[in-house]
Amino acid sequence: MKTQRAFSYEEWPMKRKLFAYMLILGAILIISFFIGLLIFGNVSTPERTMSEALGLQMSVYEKDVLTHFEYIAAAGINLSEDMSFLMNRFLSARNISFDDLADNEELIRQLQNEMISPMRQSLLQEDCSGIFVVWDTTVNSHISYSNESRTGMYLQINGYETANPSVLLYRGLSDVGKNNNIMPHRKWNLEINTDMFDEYFSLKDSSTPYDEAYVFSSIDRLPGTSESAMHLIVPVRGSDDVFYGICGFEISESYFMTYHAQPSSMAHLSCLLSEFTESGAIEARRSFSCGVLNGYYRAPGGVLTYSKAGKDLYSYKGDSPEYIGITKKISLSPNNKDHLLSVMVLKSDYDSIRTTSLLKNSLLVLLLLFFTVTCSMFFSKRFISPILKAIDEIKTDSALLSESTVPEINDLFEFLSKKDTLHEKDLNALTQKTEDYLNEINRLESEYEKAKAEIARLAYSRKQEVDPENYKLFLEGINTLTPTERKIFGYYLSGLSVKEILETAKIKESTLRFHNQNIYSKLGVNSLKQLLRYAALMENEE
């Protein structure tokens, strides 16, 4: 029965009710806060945060790459014009045709001597790791591999990341290089194999103007090294549109990694530039990658396949660790198939961010709940305590009422105090009255006792005077009285006068006399005086 009462809201104590109200208020505030965040779009999920961060990074990376490749393309077209001019000048100065260069070691040496300085200058000016010019001729057309071997020069920068980079001769006449203080590369070779440029023969046969025919090669391993590179290839044509060869710039894997390292706070960010394939696969060895400045990244290896992993994100799986990121299709040149830019983070990092976010949110909700409950408890207790204390004080002793911190309680105390004073006065008056009444009662009782004693004395004395026989007759006669007579007899006994009996019984005096005679006769008395004497005696005996 008591438990039922505890769950009945009406029966809840004030403190519990206040706590419940505050708890509800807290819950409403928390829910309103989250609803507000939802409505105003400020709720950030890890996926959304990651997607936004990667999107921002992608825009920076895309701009970097496209700007770089655009500049390189422009520089390549300029180089083509310069080399065409150089060749025309070289040929006209010697009054020879382009075909005369074939199998002529001396002419080729002279040509390379003229080429090397402007090439070195371009190499050091442009944002690239190498420069090449391939002439469509060879120093020895009698050897078995002459169809693929072309004379030319290929210079590379060594230590481009340092303040004092040096230039190396990767392909070309070593003595020409040495005479110009350019040492042969560790993996030097004399001529350039056309296998290095898949587009060589298609450009040779193409009639597209040189400034529209530029193309970026696929990313391939540079012979003899562990370095992969992409080449910008521009055809070099003479004034009579004869195909002189190709020229362009090299962007090596290491150079790309250094040049495009991203300023980002995203740990282990990996950025890729890869060839687009319909199969949705990214081949790491045919991709460039870069990471963040002053950090590290895990360059993907093998083949990555990507698929949707949410609204905006992709999942990249393959031989290397799994990544999460975004991918965008770009075009490096009108003559290239599309390329892909991918900005990715390690899946493990992403999972870690998600877990951390979940923990943080859970902790936040728990903290809010904790503070709501604690504050509700604290404030309800704090608010109710003075009231309860005052009530307790009121219950115990109003005289002990002390100053409360609640003004309303103080007013109540003052009010109660005044009430108490008035009550005390009333009580004193009542007490006095009671005492007076008691005294009067005592006095009356005393007088009554005296009267009773007097009556008894008188009765005794009268009894002594009354004839017992007559008195006996009187007692027996009472039972013979009629109801009316008995009623009138009662009036006499209660001390009413004749006049009072006439008014009370609403009868005439003659009627009373009639009844009196009958009463007297039946009771054996002669007068009202005798009747009252016997009646007093009878009451006294009872």
Added chain:
Amino acid sequence: MKKTISVILAIMILLSVAGCGEKETLLSKDDPVTLNLWHVYGEQADSPMNRLVEEFNKTEGLERGVVVKVTNVTSTSRISSQLIDSAEKKPGSLEMPDIFSCHTNTAVSIGADNLVDWNGFFTKEELSDYVPEFISDGTLDGKFCVFPVSKSTYTLYVNGTGFEKFSQNTGVTYDDLATWEGFFDAAEKYYNYSGGQPFCALDYLIRHVELDVMAKGDELTYTEDGWYDFTDPSLKESWMQFAKALVSGHIIVSDLYANTQMMTGEVLAGIGSSAAITYFNDTVTYPDNTTENMDLHVLALPKTGMGSEYMPQTGVGLAAYKTDDKKAEAAYVFIKWFTQAKTNLDFVASTGYMPSNNAAYDSISEYEFINEGYKRLYEAIHTMSESYVPVVRPAYDGYYDKVNVLYAYFRENRGEFVNRINKGESVETLAEETWSFFAGIK
């Protein structure tokens, strides 16, 4: 009660002792530390070091929370100045790497106090796995600063195809190249045979002169400023035999690396670091674009034949720039992995070095090399290890600047010397002239 307390105390002591068994680590798999690495293995070519770093990052590094990032692959001739510039924060210099290849003298310039002392990480038992002489080479002021990853020496490389033809025409054999006397004789014959082509390019001319002095039983003396004592007759005697071959055009000081000049067909042979094996092409390409198979032969250094023979022991070790304890521990993890027997053997066998790990050293003879050239190299190194005394040559401050002046002199005057001889000047006169130049370098 007393018994209970004793038991609790005993358990606590046992637990604390058990806890001491494992090293406390500052590394975390979830929060890897990145180490920037500069090294000198495979510049411009295929770098075995980079491949091993990649393997480390995928295995041990991944487990222990260490990522090694190669930020500069350079050469032994350049790394010293690059490191010192970076340590001094010179404008335009790169950021100082966390781990780097360096010679002991470079470590002296950087300062032992700025480098991690490996004694604080490797136990005595662990250090007993390494060749003791290599460890002592890397110790500065009692601090073990330069950890020996590998050591190289000098070997004689010969274009086998070209030598075969030369041999058939002149009767010169590989055995003739076993001594300097036979070497110079062969060089002269090749010069005549080839119509004026030098036989051999030397990368480190001055070291051969030094070793020749020592092999003759003389003590090589240096001046206070770290240069040679030119009043020493034995130095001049050794110098003159090399100088005569040089001014005659029989041999040359290499333009930069002897192996490159062998690949271009300028010389038939070259003497350089055993580590140069990495950079050889399979073919020799001549200016007319004809090629021939290199068929690389590697021979031991020619002997002086007058006493003990000496082989230079060169090569850089790995040092770590002192930054924080976490990076120092990460560097230790990398170096320990990199120098463990198998890794050390894989590394040296693909780079032409001698291993620093004893177990790797013992098993290198059974290793399956990637080609015949590597096999011949290690046979040559083995021959030298058996009968030569390894020596570490000192390099004083400014020493290499003076040596480079000397080498540049020979490169610039290469054709001029031959012209003057052809015009009638004697070889002795020109050799004396080179001695004067050598002695005049300050």
